[in-house]
Amino acid sequence: MLFTAQSKQAGPVIPTHGAVWPVENPDYKTRLDEPLKVVFDIMESPDSPDQINARIETAARFLNMHAQAGVPTENLHVAIIVHNKASKDIIKGGAYRERFGVENPNEQLVNDLLQAGVQVVFCGQSSLSRGFPRTETIEGVQLGLSAMTALIQFQNDGYRLVKF
Incomplete structure (x- = not known):
C-alpha cells in the first residue's frame, strides 16, 4: 500500500493551533451522534518559558480533529485541569512577562480554548x-x-480522563 503525502489541517474550532492529519476512510468509525466528554490532566510544561505547552494544544487538536471528522461541536465537551509545572502556562501577559521576561506563548491558545467553551480549571x-x-x-x-x-x-x- 502506498501512502500519499498530506498536510495537517487547521481548524475549524481553533484555527491558530491544533492542526491535525486528515484520516480518510478509517476502519474504526467515529460515532458522530454521541457526546465526547474529555478531561485532560495537564501538569507538565516545557522548561523554556518561550515554548508553547503541547499538552494544552492537545485540547485544540481534539476539538479540530473531531470537528473535521464531522462530530458536531455541541457534542464536544472538553475540560483541562492545570497544575504542577504547567501552572505558569495559564498566567496572563504582564505577570508572565514580569516573571519570565517573555510573552506567554500559551495565552492566545488558552483564550481560544476558553472562547470555544473549554473549561480550564487551575x-x-x-x-x-x-x-x-x-x-x-x-x-x-x-x-x-x-x-x-x-x-x-x-x-x-x-x-x-486523557493524560497525554
Missing part, C-alpha cells in the same frame, strides 16, 4: 504552592480546590 493547591495567585491567571480560568478534586468531579460527570 489547581488551587498549585496556585498557592507555586506562587501564582488567581489575580494573575488568564481571565476565564477557574480556580478549583485541587486538581485531584476537579479530575474526580469531571469523571463523576461522565468525562473520560
